[in-house]
Structure formats: structure tokens, C-alpha cells
Amino acid sequence: MVFLTRKLYFSAAHRLRVEGLSEEENRRVFGECARLHGHNYVLEATFAGEPDPRTGMIIHLSDLDAIVRDRVIRELDHRNLDEDVAEFKTAASTVEMLARYVWKRLEDAVPGAGLHRVRIWEDPDSCADYYGEG
Amino acid sequence: MMGSMVHLTVAREYDAAHTLWQPSFSREENYRAFGECANPAGHGHRFRVELTFGAPVTAGRPFVIRRDSVRRIFDDLLAPRIDRTNLNTAFGGEGFLPTGENLVRAIWKIVEGSLDEDVSLIRVRVVETRKNSFSYTGGHLPAVMTAAD
Numbered sequence: 001m002v003f004l005t006r007k008l009y010f011s012a013a014h015r016l017r018v019e020g021l022s023e024e025e026n027r028r029v030f031g032e033c034a035r036l037h038g039h040n041y042v043l044e045a046t047f048a049g050e051p052d053p054r055t056g057m058i059i060h061l062s063d064l065d066a067i068v069r070d071r072v073i074r075e076l077d078h079r080n081l082d083e084d085v086a087e088f089k090t091a092a093s094t095v096e097m098l099a100r101y102v103w104k105r106l107e108d109a110v111p112g113a114g115l116h117r118v119r120i121w122e123d124p125d126s127c128a129d130y131y132g133e134g
Numbered sequence: 135m136m137g138s139m140v141h142l143t144v145a146r147e148y149d150a151a152h153t154l155w156q157p158s159f160s161r162e163e164n165y166r167a168f169g170e171c172a173n174p175a176g177h178g179h180r181f182r183v184e185l186t187f188g189a190p191v192t193a194g195r196p197f198v199i200r201r202d203s204v205r206r207i208f209d210d211l212l213a214p215r216i217d218r219t220n221l222n223t224a225f226g227g228e229g230f231l232p233t234g235e236n237l238v239r240a241i242w243k244i245v246e247g248s249l250d251e252d253v254s255l256i257r258v259r260v261v262e263t264r265k266n267s268f269s270y271t272g273g274h275l276p277a278v279m280t281a282a283d
Contacts (some may be wrong), residue, residue, distance in 0.1 A: 128142050
């Protein structure tokens with residue numbers, strides 16, 4: 001078993017709020033993140049699998065990029081997460097929820113390899129990790 | 135919706151001085167044990183403190199830990215001890231030896247004791263230099279760490 005991690009990048013705007021909380025309570029929970037702002041996100045997708053004995057690879061990286069771009073980046077890059085992504089019209093677009101969302105999109109992305117971890121950096125000092133329900 | 139466990143890591147950097155000097159050692163033993171870190175006059179680093187929290191996340195509770203709690207931990211609990219301080223005395227105990235190994239455990243004790251019940255501390259990591267970092271994921275805390283109370 002070998003772990004392969006690929007980084008991809010997207011930039012998006014969002015604001016954090018929980019439906020049903022007052023504006024004041026949202027500001028208390030999320031601080032300045034309750035205002036509309038944006039990030040350069042870094043997505044690290046880690047897959048676990050056996051390298052193909054002929055190629056020595058779990059998956060060709062450009063094939064992996066194409067899959068992740070198609071399933072995730074295209075939907076998130078240069079978007080307003082709360083307006084443009086159906087999932088976050090109702091749920092808060094925290095980095096934690098984003099990690100779970102990306103997991104669902106990539107879980108079965110690579111034939112023959114399992115998704116091991118989704119890590120999303122919201123800024124150089126904050127990241128969320130999700131390993132699935134396992 | 136079932137909650138699913140997510141980890142959130144948040145980092146902050148602090149500038150602090152310390153020296154590694156064990157009073158029960160002779161001068162020679164201190165230099166042998168701690169090398170250049172045993173300069174009695176002290177030296178300093180920019181310490182990067184990374185805290186990893188874990189909690190189940192749901193649509194109704196879309197975060198591992200409230201961001202105002204994170205701010206309180208870094209600004210109110212850790213900054214007074216680590217930001218522009220002398221780590222040999224800033225943790226309050228006499229004889230606290232501020233190695234990276236002791237720092238991660240002292241920080242663990244402070245942070246874990248301040249958390250609400252629905253949040254777990256998963257890991258404390260301290261990056262001391264480009265070459266050194268220390269991680270602690272919980273477990274037995276030796277008696278000497280009571281110096282950091």
C-alpha cells in the first residue's frame with residue numbers, strides 16, 4: 001500500500017453563518033469570517049493503493065488532476081461558495097464542511113485506490129482533515 | 135445528519151527565549167546534554183505552535199471548534215506564556231526545562247483543560263527551527279510537568 005498526495009488550488013469567496021442564528025451570534029461564533037471575504041485554498045487529496053507493477057504508479061498524475069478538476073475545482077474555483085455551490089446554500093462553508101464535501105466528491109474518484117484523506121488549507125495557518133466515516 | 139469526525143489544525147507563531155539548563159547537572163553535564171542550547175544567557179526562536187482539534191461536524195454545528203475559542207486559546211492562554219517571554223520562567227513553575235518535548239506537553243495540559251466537552255485535542259506540535267519539531271498526542275504526563283500549572 002502506497003499513499004499518493006496531490007495538491008490542487010482554488011480561490012473562492014464565502015462568509016460563515018449558521019442559519020437560525022442572529023447576525024450578532026454569527027459574528028460572535030465566526031468573528032471577522034462572518035463578513036464576505038475570500039481565500040486561496042489548497043486541496044491535498046491523498047489516495048492509498050497498490051502501484052501498477054508495469055507503470056509503478058497508482059494513477060497518472062495528469063489523469064488524477066483531470067478527475068479532481070472535473071469533480072471539485074471546476075465547481076469551487078472563483079466562485080462564491082455560499083451562492084454558487086448547492087451544498088453551501090444551507091450549510092456553512094467552513095473549511096471543515098468543505099473537507100467533508102470534497103471527500104464525497106472524490107471518494108470513488110480513482111479506480112483501484114481508496115481515498116485516504118482530504119486536507120484543505122484555508123490559509124497557511126489553518127487546515128481541516130477528513131478521513132471519511134471509517 | 136450523522137456527525138462525522140473532522141480534524142482542524144490551527145497554527146500561531148510566537149517569539150520567545152529559552153535556555154536548556156538542568157540545575158541538578160554540572161556545567162559539563164549541561165553542555166554535554168544540551169550543546170549550544172545550554173548557553174546560560176539564553177537564546178531564542180520563533181516557535182510555531184500547531185493545535186489539532188477533533189469533533190463531529192454536522193450542518194447544525196458546522197465547525198470542529200468555535201473560532202472565538204481558538205482565538206481565546208492562542209491570545210489569552212498561550213500568548214502570555216510564549217509570546218516575547220522567557221520560557222524558563224513563563225510557565226510559572228520553578229525548574230521548568232523548556233525543551234520542545236516539555237513544551238508540547240505543557241501546552242497540551244493548558245489547552246486540553248480549557249476545552250468544552252464536545253471538542254477533543256488531537257495533537258500539539260511545536261516547530262522550534264527548520265530542523266526540529268515536536269508532537270504530542272496525549273498520554274502520560276510526568277510529574278515534572280506540574281511545574282507548568
